[in-house]
Amino acid sequence: MSFRKRSEVIGGGPTPQRGAPVSPIPGRGPVVPRGPISSLNRQIPARDAIRSPQSKSKDDLEAIMSNPAVRPSLITSQPTISTGASDLDKILLHQGLPLGHSLLLEESSTTDFSSVVLRAFVSQGVMHNRITKDKLHSHVIVAGVPSQWANDLPGLYKGSSKEQKKAKIAENESKVSVSNLSNRVASGRNDLKIAWRYGLNQKASGEEFGENSSYENYNNQFDITQKLTPGPSSQDISFVRISPNFGDIISQIEGIIKLQLKQDPSKTIRLVIPSLLNPTIYSPIFSAPTFIIPFIHTLRAQLRKYENSLSLIASICLELYPRDSSLTSTLEGLFDSVIHLQPFNQEMSQLIEKAYKNEPAKIQQGLVNIIKLPVLSEKGLMMIHDGEYAFKNGRKKFEIEEWGIPVEDVGKDEEQQTTKNIDF
């Protein structure tokens, strides 16, 4: 349960018609998800069957790298998982969050954009369990919130409108043949066509980073107006209640981790703690430094202990716990990466809306400030980037792009108008 339910603003405000049509999708909904799952089922076990006997004899690292949800970091080559938001993966520079590491999402103002990211992180974990039939690649642990929190998990993005969809299908089909040629996985089966539909955005990122489809299942694109169907099962997700004794919570979490790793040591475990210490979820006793700091410190120890399986994302509201408060600055020290979402104030939003009134898709909702990045910051690199990126909570994904104040556009706009006036 978020502090403000469904308060997230959907991009493209001024033209609501674009975001509205949810109608074409339900018709396809039941058909589409099944296809790719079954098709991939046949594809991946074959790959696993070859690898698994070898990986068992080798060390954990080899095992985890065989997990289709894992890829090596672009910088350090350590096993990394996707956050479910490909742009966030990009600004983390590892193309995701390295296993054994944690991310703290800070958010100023009373909005709840961070829950969009957190839910995509969960959905991504659930989706990884649907790559291979009867093989679970990941497990999600959600701490602190009731299970209803996961009712709002975003579903897969299936295109923005009928036309775009058709265009993409055509595009994909043409691409399928190209990549089939260059790809050893190619089997020439017909269902693969549908399977590719799932990998819409992997291809985009794959091309960008000069990768081939060996990480095709690494991440998906999520649509916040869609519900994840079918919803997560108890195989996918566990909920941990917060109790005043942090030792109990930790042993509960560790119990789940051990159980999951016993089933399959190559599983990735995604731990999510939404709205840390939000007073609607947490009673005041949890804000005591003797609870929260040992709790997070011990989680850090757990991350190091299960460095090839566990990763953590938590969010915190800066309105309640400002950055210069002792709590947040201590947390920033204990987390491996910290990203601050700073929604625009009213004046700024108005300015941007005015500047992009002809291009509503360009409207950003706030700044993304990087405070700390996994591995790089602890090595001593200065990773603080203030106000260099902006985020857009679009329907099709949580976009992060380089930020520039749209002043020029306003100028151009006016110039165009004035020239027009002169002409008349």
Add this chain to the structure above:
Amino acid sequence: MASQNSVVLLTRLLSLKENSPLLLVLDSLAQSSYHLIQEFAYKSKNNIIYLSFETLNKPAYANEFLDCSVISTAEITKFIKSKTTPQTTSSTAQGKHLIIIDSFNYIPSTDITNFIASISEPSITIVGTFHINCPQPHNTSSYYPSALSLLSFIASSIFEVEAFHEHSIGEEQLSNRIRKLDIPISSALNSDVFKLTLTNRRKSGRSLIYTYKVDCKNHVYEVHKSNQAEEIDPEDESLLKDLTTFNLTTSNKQKLAREQVELPYMEAQEALGSSGGAIVYEFEKDDDYDEEDPYEDPF
């Protein structure tokens, strides 16, 4: 003459010749009391007992060294009593003892007076440092004063050490950086030459304040005059130079002419004597005089 007396006073205090049982040293992150305490040790010919709350190594000058970080105040008192009873002090001629306390900051304010009272003896002089940059705990449950107020109140002399900071670092900038615990590099900070403000209390409780420049390397003390008072001279015309292209200065001839200008009231004074220049009101018909107003009485 007066300055000579104050240097003598400082020397007498440092060598414990003045009757002053508790000498409080206030230091900061910019200037530690380290050098001043060494100066006390240098001047002292007494038995030195060093009570350490934060000092790692026994100073060479200390006759006795007690690590107080792990023991109770009662044990400290016991230790001092055992070391200051006459039979053990054969080494000192006058039987006087100097107790150096490296920091009062480790003792809670509620215990501090008791602690000092328990170790005080006529033969003992206590020199203790208090770090003023440490945050002061605020006592919410009682009106009891803070440790700093208490110590300043009961101390017979207060030595406040400050750094002579260079002009490159302004006072404000320095204090801002210290507030962030970001101590700049400067040879003037924690130097063996520093500014000392001495507040000396007489028996009556009246206090006198002196400022010195202390050079611990050469053991030279001199009275420090505030530079600012000397610098700002209203007649100093060098201040006006190079300000603008206009000529702002006055030549001697111009000055003489200026002095010779007779101001209007001068003549009135000469004519009417002492009552000259007084303001005399004369009623005129256009004046608005309110009879009802009790405060309006021009006559």
Add this chain to the structure above:
Amino acid sequence: MTTTHNQDLILFEDHSLIPESIISGEESYSAIISHLQGTSPTWLINSLIENSIQNTATLVNNDLTVKQTGRSKTIFISFINNKDYYSKGCKKNGIDLNTVTDFTYIDCFTDLFTKRIKDPSKASSQVTSLFQELNEVISSQTGSRKVVFIEAPEILLRATNITSNELLNHLLQLNKTCRQLFIISAKDYPDLDAAMPEDPVFKVTDYFVKLLHRSSLHISIQPLLTGRANDITGSLIVSKGPISYKSINVSEKEYIFNITKDSNIKLFFR
């Protein structure tokens, strides 16, 4: 920036990082390595570990090239990292911490709040026994040539009910077991006007001010005040503390430094 010659990092006037005269001396000294968010001191710590063990500092000083074995017993205590973190980091310095015999790692991180301090709201006695254990491990090392590093002990102030004076007293005792103690602490957001003794901000500020008063060396690492620069990571200030070293002087300098993604370090005088 590329045209200026990069400098060797030195901490003392004899151009050393941890001088022989301190290791072989009689006194104990404390030094503070403070850092702010954005500039982690790991690279410096790795180099100091290297220097403590074998007198070299491959990455930051080109003059210190003569390896000296058995230089000191180096003990590293960390409250926020495990041994793996430093053994990986020190590989770049050409040291395998797992095989160096003179190196002892005391992990106060992994099971700090699961085994060592089970009740952070009544932590005094457990913290006392933790430090007793640390002192015993250090004392069990032979000889007197010991250099100890302790990383982030202030987490105890932030996470438990112990007072700053308790921690400072423990550190004082720990310091006496070795010749040189390096205390590594984050210095974000101190408040000299804090007034509530139970407030972690008060405790950490008090801890820091008092540590500074007893220190002989202060190394401060922070991002540039002017903001981000692509070729500069941050500034490093070496300054003396109030307590002087008996045998040697600190070489007070301000450096700016740059760390590349492959952990190469360049230092320049400011």
